[in-house]
Amino acid sequence: MRSAQPALAHLLTPWPGHWRCLWRDGSDSPTSAWTGMNFALEKTDLKVENIDYCIGTGYGRVNVPMAQQSLTEISCHARGANFMYGPEVRTVMDIGGQDCKAIKTDDRGKVLNFMMNDKCAAGTGRGMEVFADLIRVPVWEIGPRSFQIQKEPPMISSTCVVFAKSEVVGLLEAGMPENDIMAAYCSAMAHRIMELLNRLGIKEKFAITGGIAKNEGVVKRLEKELGIKTADRVWYKKEYIDRGYPFDTQLAGCIGAALFGQALLKMGKAKSARKA
Known part of the structure; x- marks a missing residue:
């Protein structure tokens, strides 16, 4: 993503102009990944060409076809918890x-x-x-x-x-x-x-x-x-909630992945997201 915050907003939050995609998928992880990506993009003014970096995480991370890199949910949850709880x-x-x-x-x-x-x-x-x-x-x-x-x-x-x-x-x-x-x-x-x-x-x-x-x-x-x-959510900044970034413990891994993507962009290591 262009930054961690757009990643959170466009893919995770059901807010004006912001969406998250969460559903039970089947055995076809690549198709499910593209379904989620396309659904999120349809709800925004973005196209896949606008996505500079995509990270896959979780048990199906190696089957996310548009991801340039996969990270374990262990790393992503640790980073996400740091963001959410301080x-x-x-x-x-x-x-x-x-x-x-x-x-x-x-x-x-x-x-x-x-x-x-x-x-x-x-x-x-x-x-x-x-x-x-x-x-x-x-x-x-x-x-x-x-x-x-x-x-x-x-x-x-x-x-x-x-x-x-x-x-x-x-x-x-x-x-x-x-x-x-x-x-x-x-x-x-x-x-x-x-x-x-x-x-x-x-x-x-x-x-x-x-x-x-x-x-x-x-x-x-x-x-x-x-x-x-x-830990409670006291640390979680009101500005995040006001801007539509939810405090949802089920999204900690997603948040962590987005933050890793932001860091890679700042390091200049990101390339355009893979096309379908």
């Missing part, structure tokens, strides 16, 4: 759909070390979606409802999403209230995330990115287990 962030927990990544970073958002869990979906956003489908509750209701309980129930004990699913079915059949089951699942997820953070070593300021950062049932229980508060 340069004091030293530990980032990215809880995505497919894995969890605990990241140590410096004041510039550079990755110093990381650990990840990509072997099982139990502590990921996908695990939460499976759980939501199982109990037939919208995923965004799970966090608030997990606190509508008489007392905190024992957490789900299974560390595998398949076995956890069986355990949840058993609890439903036993007549356990849905809200209690939600609390038990959120507690289990928070505990697994804490174990990963403890293996890496956590240092404040601590920030969470990814979709699970929006689930207060997991976040508040994680804060209690760790004994520290997660």
Whole structure:
């Protein structure tokens, strides 16, 4: 992009003249990437020829045909968290759909070390979606409802999403209230995330990115287990919001990629974006 801010505005934000593209794609990543790019361009006065640099990130990053470079989501989430939460962030927990990544970073958002869990979906956003489908509750209701309980129930004990699913079915059949089951699942997820953070070593300021950062049932229980508060959005500048740049933890990786693109442009390393 010509700069990081246009990248954020034109591709990410549903604001006057600004759009983001977010949907479930299929197995054809290159076509999905072009669909997203073309949709965003149609909503602006830009053409693909106006895009000076494009970076692919995430699990499908190598299949983004218009990208000159691909970067890991680890690097992009660290940089995005630095932008969103401020340069004091030293530990980032990215809880995505497919894995969890605990990241140590410096004041510039550079990755110093990381650990990840990509072997099982139990502590990921996908695990939460499976759980939501199982109990037939919208995923965004799970966090608030997990606190509508008489007392905190024992957490789900299974560390595998398949076995956890069986355990949840058993609890439903036993007549356990849905809200209690939600609390038990959120507690289990928070505990697994804490174990990963403890293996890496956590240092404040601590920030969470990814979709699970929006689930207060997991976040508040994680804060209690760790004994520290997660970073808030106080640092995020009002001018960003006024100009249409959303504070959305699911977009941290995209924001980081745009900022890397801006840096490459300033270094004079960018070339025109690839054409279809």
